[in-house]
Amino acid sequence: MLTRRLGTCAAIGLALAAACGVGDASAQTYKLMTGPQGGVWVPMGGTFKAMFEKALPGSTIQTLPGAGIANVKGIEEGKVEFGFGNSTSTVDALEGRAPFEKKASNVCQIANLYPQYFQIVALADAKVDKVGDMKGKTIAVQTRGNTAEAISADILKANSLSYTDMGKVNFMASYNDAAALLQDGHAQVFTLGTTIPASSVMDLASSRGIKMVPVSDAEVAAMKKINAGYVKGTIPAGTYPKQDADVPAIAYSAHFITACKMPEDKIYAITKAMATQMSDMVAVNKAMARMTVKDMAEDIGVPFHPGAAKYYKEVGALK
Numbered sequence: 134m135l136t137r138r139l140g141t142c143a144a145i146g147l148a149l150a151a152a153c154g155v156g157d158a159s160a161q162t163y164k165l166m167t168g169p170q171g172g173v174w175v176p177m178g179g180t181f182k183a184m185f186e187k188a189l190p191g192s193t194i195q196t197l198p199g200a201g202i203a204n205v206k207g208i209e210e211g212k213v214e215f216g217f218g219n220s221t222s223t224v225d226a227l228e229g230r231a232p233f234e235k236k237a238s239n240v241c242q243i244a245n246l247y248p249q250y251f252q253i254v255a256l257a258d259a260k261v262d263k264v265g266d267m268k269g270k271t272i273a274v275q276t277r278g279n280t281a282e283a284i285s286a287d288i289l290k291a292n293s294l295s296y297t298d299m300g301k302v303n304f305m306a307s308y309n310d311a312a313a314l315l316q317d318g319h320a321q322v323f324t325l326g327t328t329i330p331a332s333s334v335m336d337l338a339s340s341r342g343i344k345m346v347p348v349s350d351a352e353v354a355a356m357k358k359i360n361a362g363y364v365k366g367t368i369p370a371g372t373y374p375k376q377d378a379d380v381p382a383i384a385y386s387a388h389f390i391t392a393c394k395m396p397e398d399k400i401y402a403i404t405k406a407m408a409t410q411m412s413d414m415v416a417v418n419k420a421m422a423r424m425t426v427k428d429m430a431e432d433i434g435v436p437f438h439p440g441a442a443k444y445y446k447e448v449g450a451l452k
Contacts, residue, residue, distance in 0.1 A: 161192045164213035166199030174199075174217045174387075176417045177246075181215075181389075184413060188406040189399055201280070202232060208392050209237040219249070219280055220362035220386040220433040227435065241393040241438035243400060244407055244429040247420040248366055251284045251326045251383040254312075254334055257342030259321035264292050264346060271301040273311035273323035281326035284383060287363075288324075288348070291355035308333035316340055326385075328420045330372050338374045345373065345380040356383055361434030386433050393438060400440025404429075408444065426450045 165181060168174030178196040185194045194215075199207065204216030205226045229236035255261035261270065267289070275282040282304070289295055296302045303320060305311040312333040314320035325331060337343055345368060348356075356363040366384025370376055389407075391400060407414070408426045415421050430437075430450040437445070445451035 161189075162195055163189075163192060163215060164195050164197055164207075166197050166204040166207050166213050166216035168200055168217060169198065173418050173420075177217070177414065180413050180417050181407075184406050184410055185403055188402045202226075205237060205240055205390070206233070208390060209239050211239070211392070213392075214395055215243075215389070215391050217246075218388055218390050220245075220388055220435065221280060221284070221360050222362075223388070223390060224360050224362040224434045239393050240390055240435070241395075241441075242433070242435040243389045243391050243404055243438055243441045245386040245388045245424075245431050245433060246414070246429075247328065247387050247418060247424060248384045249326055249387055250329050250366055250368060251281060251288070251324065251385070252329070252331065252334065252368065253288075253322065253324050253346035253348075253382075254315070254337065255322045255344045255346050256315055256318075257344050259344075261322055261344065261346055264288055264348065264352065265294070267322055267346075268294060268298050269300050270322050271303070271314075271320045272299050273303040273305050273314045273320045275308075275311075275325070276304045276306055281324055284326055284363075284385075285324045287356055287359050288352065288383065290359065291352050309336070312337040315343075322346070329368055334373055342375070343373065345376055345382075347381045348383055349381070353381075353383065362386070364431075364433065386431070388433065388435070390435070391438055393436075395438065395440070397438075397440040397443065400438045401444050402440075404441040404444040408448070 165178055167178035182194040182196055186192060199216060201219040201222045204218050205223055207213040208216055223240060226233045226237040226240060259270065261267055274285040303314060308325045308331065311323040315323055316337055325333065353365045362385050364384050366382050368380040368382050370378050408429060411424060426448055427450045430445040442451060
């Protein structure tokens with residue numbers, strides 16, 4: 134009688150294990166680092182969790198808070214498998230530039246997600262028609278070490294300038310604070326790096342005449358030599374009030390990265406899911422509305438995971 138009961142319990146246990154995925158070699162929990170609360174990476178992480186769990190049957194995606202630099206470090210150190218990143222910071226990691234202590238070797242690209250734009254905003258009467266005209270002006274940038282602040286220093290370097298060539302440099306904690314300096318006439322130019330249109334620029338434009346300062350092809354080429362993550366972008370005409378023409382700008386990608394050690398078949402499945410379910414991503418982030426598979430596969434200086442490259446080659450998005 135006892136033997137029969139034990140056999141019955143064992144059978145039930147095996148059935149429950151099969152139903153729950155216990156003992157299934159394909160079952161796996163993967164960690165995905167998103168971003169700070171209040172940012173778009175958190176809800177996008179929820180979308181990816183549902184998408185990836187469907188693409189990888191039996192697997193669980195655990196989302197965790199993070200940030201661009203922290204996510205790269207987490208993947209490189211083997212603490213997580215997936216994360217969102219900014220292309221420029223990820224390239225810095227691959228090159229071993231600050232704030233990274235050494236070159237990253239386990240960080241691979243899955244997909245570009247949406248562009249972010251480095252925007253140079255000048256008062257209309259400041260006579261700043263190009264970056265070189267910023268010399269001697271009072272400018273406002275982000276606090277030191279932030280992405281847009283680093284790009285500000287790089288664009289000046291590309292023009293053989295530095296902060297010492299400015300009349301004054303204000304390091305601001307927020308874009309709104311920087312815009313307020315221009316609104317009050319205490320600065321002529323401020324820089325920012327974000328999606329378009331930026332609310333801080335829209336607010337400034339409602340009270341002061343502004344001009345979006347363009348960058349040249351030569352400046353873009355010089356910037357790419359500094360950091361391969363920089364690309365040429367366009368702020369379309371009409372993005373901001375009285376902006377009658379397209380404005381060439383430095384752009385960089387918010388992108389999705391993974392550990393290079395991840396199995397090829399799993400990353401292939403995830404890449405395919407992202408490419409074929411773009412509407413799910415757009416529902417969370419309107420900045421991705423115009424994204425194509427070819428955009429996802431654009432070379433930004435971060436090596437593609439073999440699984441992602443395989444999918445992109447199959448659909449003709451990557452040679």
